Amino acid sequence: EVQLVESGGGVVRPEGSLRLSCAASGFTFDAFAMSWVRQAPGKGLEWVSTINWNGGSRGYVDSVKGRFTISRENAKNSLYLDMTSLRAEDTAFYYCARTLRGTDAFDIWGQGTMVTVSS
């Protein structure tokens, strides 16, 4: 079964840091780009970051540039998001998503992990 499982969410103070992880299974992980998408409570979806298959290309939404870093470890079938200088507006469910080759659609999603930034 193709599956993505996120972990690492929690409550963190403003200006704090957190690392999210996403464990992939059921498919050839290093054949796909991977992404993070977030959703603030009661709000819509916002793309956060994408990394290509080997980590050689990464993109970020402007609001997280310089604060978040996406990475992957293909040998462990794992995707990461290192978040620093966290702000209240970063509070959201964070989903990892497989990125469909050729179209960049997000075809497989994890269940999400909640990040709450609060003092």
Add this chain to the structure above:
Amino acid sequence: DIQMTQSPSSLSASVGDRVTITCRASQTISTSLNWYQQKPGKAPKLLIYAASTLQSGVPSRFSGSGSGTDFTLTISSLQREDFATYYCQQSYSTHTFGQGTKLEIK
């Protein structure tokens, strides 16, 4: 940045109705447009990619059309399980989602 505008923001319909949701891009995106369905407490689900290609396993009552800046998602005959929030997303230049359309039971 490319902005995506969906309409309507919410919609009430009955089982069996034909429903259309529109999505407009702030600049041309060719056919780099995807549609997702999200139910409360669940992750989004890809319905249609590249404007009109049905994702595997998605019922054929869902269809998508459009190119350039204007796109539509059509559900030909609403089923109870279709009541959810729908999002469009452009993948032409990074990624941007529309604000969502909440489809509710009338």
